[in-house]
Amino acid sequence: MTASAKVMSFRQDLRERNIKVMLAAMVIAVATVATITMFADHLQRTLLTSASAFLAADRQLNSRSSEPVPEAWFTTAQAGGLEVSKMIEFGTMVSSESRFQLVAVKAVDGAYPLRGEIEWQADIDSQRELKANGPDPGEVWLNPRLMHLLELRPGDALDVGATTLMISGLILREPDGGFRLSDLAPRVMMHIDDVAATQVIQPGSRVNHRGLFAGDEADLASFEAWLAPQLNNAYRWVDVRQNETLGESLDKAESFLLLGGSLAVLLAVVAIAVASRQYALGQRDRVALLKTLGLTGKRIRFLYLSRLMLWGIITTLAGLLLAIPAAWMLALMMAKLMDQSLVFTLSFSSLWPVLVTVLVALFAFAYPPISRLRNTSAMRVLRSLPSDDKATLATDLLLAVIVVFALLWVYVNDLRLVVSLLGAMAVLFAILALAGAGLIALLRRFSTGHGSWRLAVIALYRHRHATLSQLSVFAMTVMLAGTLVLVRSSLLADWQAQLPEDAPNHFLLNIAPESVEQIEAFFSDNQLSSSPLYPIVRGRLTEINAQPAQEVALNKEDDELRRELNLTIAASYPADNQIISGQWFAPGETSGLSIEQSLAESLGVNIGDTLGFTIGSEKITATISSIRSVQWDSMQPNFFIIFPPQGAISGLPSTSLTSFYLPEAKKNILNDFVWQFPTISVLEMDHVIERIQQIIRQVTQAVEAILLMILLAAVAVMVAVVSATMGERQREGALLRTLGGQQQLLVKATIFEFALLGLLAGILGVLAAEIAVWALQYRLFAGDFRWHWPVVIALPLFSALLLALLGRWQLIPVLKVSPMLLLRRLE
């Protein structure tokens, strides 16, 4: 190797402390960002697969008319690499030898379900089993309640229209059970090939045809793009995310992951910027010498640029080599926790943002100070020159803010989030600029008293510029980590509150007025707690301000105009609802109604508008007196329309609805209940709730893992910053020892100095974090502002402790070797 090649060889780089710190910071940065991106991608897919089970597919196409989904669409989907399945739902009468019953039939093909499994029992007293497919042709599965109502057993025959099918089992749960409370009739599942033979479906019959699709996101997206122009109002394309219950949880989780990812990016660029600046400062003498020896500025820039590119490539590769097993481990841990088999596919498409981020960060943050090296005056070889750091710092900072803004915007695609974060950072820097000078002046006043304390304060004051810049970096690191800790806490608390362990998981519908007392007795006998009983009157929304609703509604295709709504009566609104406008019914109020926000928006109605309903043969009208927001994912009984007691629907024939929590261990009570109250519909939501809780647990685990990694990255940034000035501090330590300073004094002074720095940075950072969270809270995670005292107190203490430890750590060589040796080594 030639001497000039060796001056800038990678092996040589590895011997220099500043470069080691910079490379380590870059590897940590790449590894963190890449792990988060890969794991988030894996998590996304896992969650979507979990969530897809709710549709029994990745996407559903629902026909709103009674026309089947065109065969050509299935063919195109299959050609595009998708799995497909067809399903028909209809209501009909079935009969045993002696009894008749109205049922809801679901006829499925051999592919159903594309996602999830069917829970099935061979007989009422057999083990529950999971089935990958529905019944074979000629067979039928019945809901246990229906079995009881018809007094049938497996092996018996069931007449469905013009055909007879053999009962081959009991259907306990289907993956696409749905959440609508309107599915009151008991379920029958049969094969789609047998439908024709029933002769039930005639022209004009009310039939619901569905197409189920599953496959890669990319294939789904291209099919969706092909299909979209052909979909008229007769079809509805359903994505997992359109499922209100799950959509919100998934969106929040995704927001958090993106926030975590963008904070990791910010930490990464801080680390890179700090390390690069230190590196460039350390390189000035070498550049001056090379210039003196005749190297031109152009060649110097080329030398350093090629170094930077080499480091970029090497650290990216090294970071990925660490990130891939790390993401795999996280995925494995999650799979074990969730008792699932691990399917971890490395998606390279998820890595490109990492590469872009790293390269942009490298060239926007690492390059500017390094590129300025070419301007180093050759005169430096003769005497030290003052640096023009202040002027360039402003340009660097401006560039940094613009690039961070662009990067985060591209990455998060959420202007509000980016503005909140950068706004908090701007506030932080403004506070630092204002408070910095005062703080340092204040420090000087406190520089009296005990020896080590005085030494610590003097050291902070003496290096006031370095103190301020370190304070800024530490405070920003604390702010980023703090933001994440705060958001995570409120996110988890939000979820916990939303779906506590004992959330109601069974609904009872169709409770006749005369059964109410018996039901209440049943609950108390079995020590079950239930929500209030809501009277239900089923009615169709037919008029808006005395005009036909289907003609004047803003969204004429709204599903709620096509079906019967569950209208209820309540003196007070459910706890998780909020009045958005208007007033809730005053005590004794008998007029008016309360409408749910999204329905009001879809209909284009407001306070004071009149709605007309057709209930059986009756027509009633009422004026909108309040609009409510409803938490659809609360798993509590929720209603679009509520009337006051003694209001427009009072006195109309009604049934009641309630919900209650039934632990898994008491599940057999349900069998007795079904026998005791054959007319009451039981909607078993426990599997849905369990699944949502499982998803929340998964997301919680991911959130914790990502938080841990970001905290590690934050610690890495602090280590990088402390190491950057280590040489100078060690030299000072050695000098102090040479001048007779006691080891004990030195240790105490250093610990005090760093602890004070950490405490100040912690306080400023955590305040900025509160500001950032306050700005984020409303829209992103929909919560209210409050002080988070435990974090506000703990984080500055933690930061003080961490920095004190780092300070103590960098002092080790000063205490271990003789001052003379150390001074010579540091020369």
Add this chain to the structure above:
Amino acid sequence: MSIDRQADSVKDFMIQAEKVSYSVNLDGNTLPILHNVSLAIGAGESAAIVGRSGSGKTTLLGLLAGLDVPTAGDIMLDGQMINTLSEDERASLRAQRVGFVFQSFQLLPTLTAIENIMLPMELSGIVDAKHRAEALLERVGLAQRMKHTPRQLSGGEQQRVAIARAFAVAPKILFADEPTGNLDTHTGEAITELLMNLNQEQGTTLVMVTHDQQLADRCQRLFVIEAGLLHEDAAVSKTVTAV
């Protein structure tokens, strides 16, 4: 003095400064360092610049070597007006014609002795850098220390390596900034000897800044700088033979 000499023949001077001034901006105030300095040094001559600390002698050396440009005035180096050249052009000129020896040696700590000597030769595209570096190391008496890094060498040894490096590209001009300033008297003498001998062998023009009277006495000409003003000590300076 120099004006008369300049009249003889411009071409004969290896270094020529004409009314050179230099000032720096410090917190908004202009601080003059050199004022109207003129000098001319012939090819093959050795010149010492002496003066108190802070008198501006190192700045003058830097300006003469083209490490910076004067605020006013002209500097000619080997027939080229260097204050009108760009920084890169000055760097190329240095690579081909100028060598340096510094008080603090300025060896790259990561390179071995031989690699430090090879570096400027490689930068100027000299092919057999290794052999020439070996010969130079032998010449300065460090043939056995070739593979040692600066940290493994004493101050005197480091300065020998630096001198070998300075002569590696066979420069026409050698600038030395306090070459014995960091060395004890005995080592300083040995280094002086080596520097003067090599200078003579290679016919290099030597300009050095020094506090070392013994070293200054070995030079043919002596310039004294006081508060930014330069004058030649004619009593010391000897008659110069133009090359």
